[in-house]
Amino acid sequence: MQIQQESNPTKVRYFIYLSLPVHKSSRFTGVYDGLGRPSRPHTHSIYTCPPPLTFSQHTQHSPNSIMASCSRSKHPVPPHCSFGLWLTSILLVTAATTPTTKGCVEGERDALLAFKAGLVKDPSSRLSSWRGRVDCCRWSGVVCDNSTGHISPSLLLLTHLERLDLSYNDFGGIQIPKFLGSLTKLTYLDVSWSNFSGAIPPQLGNLSSLRSLVVHSYGLSTDGLNWLSPVNMLSSLEELHLSDCGLTDLPSSLSHVNLTALATLDISDNLFNSTFPSWLWKLHKLSYLDLSSSILHGAIPAGIGNLNGLRELYLNYNSFSGPIPIEIGNLTGIRELDNSLSGPIPIEIGKLSNLTILSLSSNSLEGTMSELHFANLTKLSELDLSENSLAISVDYNWVPSFQLRSIQLNSCKLGPVFPRWLRSQNFIEDLDMSNASIEDVLPDWFWNNSASSIDLSKNQINGTLPTSLEHVTNLATLKLSMNLLEGPIPRLPPYLSYLYLYNNSFSGSLSSISLTLELRLLDLSYNHINGSIPSFICNLTHLRILDLSSNQISGEMPWCWQETNSLFYINLADNKLSGEIPSSIEKLTQLRSLHLNNNSLHGHLPLSLKNCSGLVFLDLGDNKFSAYLRGLHKIFKTRGARAMLKYVFW
Structure with missing residues (x-):
């Protein structure tokens, strides 16, 4: 039980929460929640009540506000509820500050006992005090008026209900109850993810006080624009969420727009198959607009510049065509921009002085961006222009006015010179400039950064790696593959976990490489590394993927595999390994893929391979094994007919 108290000079309000399962046959009469709940409550849930209760009609004190909420549990149907719903009743009374208290009214006590009788069970024994002829004002969860002894009839009389949250339940596909339209003091209504279906009842248009309507994932069946008609009547509405509702009709224009107070509009993940709705330009208070993943097409109109109060705009995963309108420069208050667009990026985007996130990845954007595109983006912290055909051409000595945490510029043209402006970025956490046409050496200053992830693969970066690499202490992922290094x-950074250096020209002995104990993936394939595999490799207890293929590694495989069992993938193919396969490899119980082909391994295959029960792919081709067929037969026989092992011999 939770109790909240709000005090003022004349009265004290108490809000008592009791969570109880309810009877399947009970009739829904109301849902209540405490004062000061967030716009999306997450704690208490109530849905249905037992048969109507009879309270004294001469009660003096009705609450000024009664609110409602539902549970946002990970499990919409708690296992100990017979009906899959929770009841959270809030009995609210206004108590005078006088010390004199009367006992409760007999009729109201009987009504509460009838309410208790309608419950299936009370797993937490919260109603154990509700019994017999005991004064009900002393019952747990009940507070009486000090002067009259009356209990507030708010459990039944919902005329003051302000918040109702029925989300995350299963109402069996019924329509949203029409009677909700009579709760004219409602300011918040949430029916998301509750298995309602059918049309939005027109009665909801009567909720003149409603400020938030949340209808995520609702199985709407509508004819034409019926879904919009009741919604458009809600002149006080400030938030409207209708994502993933199966909506199929979105008018391009409306003769009358009544949603003039709307600040948040989310109609994403629907099936509109429409052009950009021009009636949105009349929503001058709009600060959040999400039309993503809604099969919208055509050009983005210049009228978008009328929404100069926008802070966040999401148009991604649609089929918009044409350039970004220059009027987007009017949206100077926008903080996040995530769109699906084509054509060049207008210079006017540099006017978005409040922008913190610019995400335009995976589009058909083209052309060149210069310093002017970033002129006033002083608050920018995340930049994602990846997977486009953009070229970024700035002055060699340009110093940006922003400090970026995340830089995603893969597949943009940044080279051939390594971008010097990165030197001014002191707080980089994630950097991806792969496939960026860089044909330069990595400057020494580049390694004086705080990044945890760096991806510079698929360029033509040349030269060597500096010894100062070990001092990049935050680095966990380093991808330099497919370059000319x-x-x-x-020596590697101490906390490096993922190292991709394949397809370069690195040389030297494998045993001379200082491998860190944190490594989970090591890919040095397609280089010129020689020497033997050091036994230290077995100390890498977190290592999951080891790829040393296509090098010049010689000697025998280490026999220490019993010291680690985390390896999932081993590829030692195309080297100069000799000797036998060590029997200790049986300890690699998580191994799925083993590639030892094109070496000089010999001897018998160890029967211990049968203990690698998860092995799916085994390639032993082009070696010097003797009697390998008999060994394979025994291994295969022990694995059974359902074995997924694939053998490859060259």
Whole structure:
């Protein structure tokens, strides 16, 4: 039980929460919640009540506000509820500050006992005090008026209900109850993810006080624009969420727009198959607009510049065509921009001085961006222009006015010179400039950063890696594959977990590489690394993927595999390994793929391979094994007919 108290000079309000399962046959009469709940409550849930209760009609004190909420549990149907619903009743009374208290009214006590009788069970024994002829003002969860002894009839009389949240339930596909339209003091209504279906009842248009309507994932069946008609009557509405509702009709224009107070509009993940609705320009208070994933097409109209109060705009995963309108520069208050667009990016985007996130990835954007595009983006912290055909051409000595945490510029043209403006970025956490046409060496200053992830793969970066690499202490992921790097691999950063250096020209002995104990993935394939595999590799207890293929590694495989069992993938193919396969490999119980082909391994196959029960792919081709067929037969026989093992021999 939770109790909240709000005090003023004349009265004290108490809000008592009791969570109880309800009877399947009970009739829904109301849902209540405490004062000061957030706009999306997450704590208490109530849905149905037992048969109507009879309270004294001469009660003096009705609450000024009664609110409602539902549980946002991970499990919409708690296992200990017979009806899959929770009841949270809030008995609210206004108590005078006088010390004299009368006992409760007999009729109201009987009504509460009838209410208790309608419940299936009370798993927490919260109503154990509700019994017999005991004064009900002493019952747990009940507070009486000090002067009259009356209990507030708010459990039944919902005329003051302000918040109702029925989300995350299963109402069996019924329509939203029409009687909700009579709760004229409602300011918040949430029926999301509750298995309602059918049309939005027109009676909801009577909710003249409603400020928030949340209808995520609702199985709407509508004819034409019926879904919009009741909604358009809600002149006080400030938030409207209708994502993933199966809506199919979105008018391009409306003769009358009554939603003039609307600040948040989310109609994403629907099936509109429409052009951009021009009636949105009349929503001058709009600050959040999400039309993503709604099969919208055509050009983005210049009228979008009328929404100069926008802070967040999401148009991604649609089929918009044409350029970004220059009027987007009027949206100077926008903080997040995530769209699906084509054509060049207008210089006017540099006017969005409040922008913190610019995400235009995976589009058909083209052309060149210069310093002017970033002129006033002083608050920008995340930049994502990846997977476009953009070129970023700025002055060599340009110093941006922003400090970026995340830079995603893969597949943009940044080269051939390594971008010097990165030197001014002191707070980088995630950097991806892969496939960016860079044909330069990595400057020493580049490694003086705080990034945890760096991806510079698929360029033509040349030269060597500096010894200062080990001092990039935050680095956990380093991807430099498919470049022209050469020379020895220096000492690695202490917390490096993922290292991709494949398809370069690194050389030197494998045993001279200082591998960190945090490594989970090591890919040095397609280089010129020589020497033997050090036994230290078995100390990497977190290592899941090991790829040393296509090098010049010689000697025998280490026999220490019993010291680690986390390896999932091993590829030692195309080297100069000799000797036998060590029997300790049986300890790799999580191994799924083992590639040892094109070496000089010999001897018998160890029967211990049968203990690698998860092995799916085994490639032993082009070696010097003797009697390998008999060994394979025994291994296969022990694995049974359902074995998924694939053998490859060259």
